[in-house]
Amino acid sequence: MLTSEQLRFILQSGILAPSADNYHYLRFEVAPPGLKIWYSEPGWPHDGGYKRAALFLSFGAVAENLAIAASRFGVRSEFELFPDPAAPALAIRVHWQAGGVSADPLIEEIPKRHCNRGVVFRGPPLSSAALSALVQEVAAAYPGCNLAWLGERKRKMQVVELIRVAEQERFRTRALHKELFAAIRFDVGWNRSAETGLSPGALGVEKPLRPLFASLRHWPLMQAFNLLGGSGLLGWRAAVLPCRIAPHLGAIIIERLDDKHLFNAGRAFQRVWLALTRNGLALQPMAVGALFAFPGAAAEGVPERLQRRLAEAWGGIFPTGRPVMLFRAGHARPPPIVASRSALEDYMVDSG
Numbered sequence: 001m002l003t004s005e006q007l008r009f010i011l012q013s014g015i016l017a018p019s020a021d022n023y024h025y026l027r028f029e030v031a032p033p034g035l036k037i038w039y040s041e042p043g044w045p046h047d048g049g050y051k052r053a054a055l056f057l058s059f060g061a062v063a064e065n066l067a068i069a070a071s072r073f074g075v076r077s078e079f080e081l082f083p084d085p086a087a088p089a090l091a092i093r094v095h096w097q098a099g100g101v102s103a104d105p106l107i108e109e110i111p112k113r114h115c116n117r118g119v120v121f122r123g124p125p126l127s128s129a130a131l132s133a134l135v136q137e138v139a140a141a142y143p144g145c146n147l148a149w150l151g152e153r154k155r156k157m158q159v160v161e162l163i164r165v166a167e168q169e170r171f172r173t174r175a176l177h178k179e180l181f182a183a184i185r186f187d188v189g190w191n192r193s194a195e196t197g198l199s200p201g202a203l204g205v206e207k208p209l210r211p212l213f214a215s216l217r218h219w220p221l222m223q224a225f226n227l228l229g230g231s232g233l234l235g236w237r238a239a240v241l242p243c244r245i246a247p248h249l250g251a252i253i254i255e256r257l258d259d260k261h262l263f264n265a266g267r268a269f270q271r272v273w274l275a276l277t278r279n280g281l282a283l284q285p286m287a288v289g290a291l292f293a294f295p296g297a298a299a300e301g302v303p304e305r306l307q308r309r310l311a312e313a314w315g316g317i318f319p320t321g322r323p324v325m326l327f328r329a330g331h332a333r334p335p336p337i338v339a340s341r342s343a344l345e346d347y348m349v350d351s352g
């Protein structure tokens, strides 16, 4: 049904999807007439935790790109999670069916989409008709998922505050600090892109602040900086300033916290990101404000008081669901450095 060249194009589009910290924990196995997607790590993160959520959101984003790319060849994609109880590492089986689907115009945006962490996101904002159209598209296409725009000032400020406290905690709690800095590839320097992990140059850190930021990867220095109010300053810089300036703040909300809903949320998020790219807008995910509220987050290093505070506050803001992804969007200068990807062969099961 698909030639090997077409298949390669589809898989290549898959790995261009965003992933938490720029790590795709997956391996593709071509299994005609479909595809198997294996989880590449030794054990699954536990249910209800934020690590599992980030993983399934990332899988969803990859799946959305696969579906969009396959549509170019008139092929429809269906995704089955955990299709084989005897193979627990088999995360997804993709079923491809010829016909009945037209080429999705968002295909053009897949290679153009990138995370933009620059501080200044400007207007003009998208029209309210365009914003509502996206809300409707998400609700119709992804069962149990919704997109919300946090346009109203009071609500936006409440949400920004929750993002701030979560971002700030990443500089205050040792386990979270370790995880944050472990993902940053200081070894590639500030002027090069990284195929896995986060290139420092893609983080939007202002040039004069780079030496200070790099030194903060050492926990004793971070602690010393915190005595001077460092984490408060960094929380403000990471969340309050960029979110307040941005014309749009959005959230993907799910009705039930399970792998399927998280996967659909990842698909929905990627679709929204591509649609905004098509409209010339930049986007930055601001995920931890949502993810640190997960019930299992406390067992993963998030202080319990923060987890409870976030969970209660989100319950008040979104009474019928829970946010799993938050993001800001607007017009912005292109980032100086963007993430790259390893060769497709590195993501194939039989690559050796």
Ligand SMILES: Cc1cc2nc3c(=O)[nH]c(=O)nc-3n(C[C@H](O)[C@H](O)[C@H](O)COP(=O)(O)O)c2cc1C
Pocket: 016, 017, 018, 019, 020, 021, 022, 053, 054, 055, 057, 058, 061, 113, 114, 115, 116, 117, 197, 198, 284, 285, 286, 287, 288, 338, 339
């Ligand atoms: C589940 C998920 C969570 C993410 N969380 C954040 C985040 O909190 N902050 C951020 O700046 N980027 C976040 N990102 C963006 C990734 O870091 C980014 O997609 C990755 O580095 C690859 O870069 P690219 O999107 O430019 O291809 C997230 C992406 C995903 C899929």
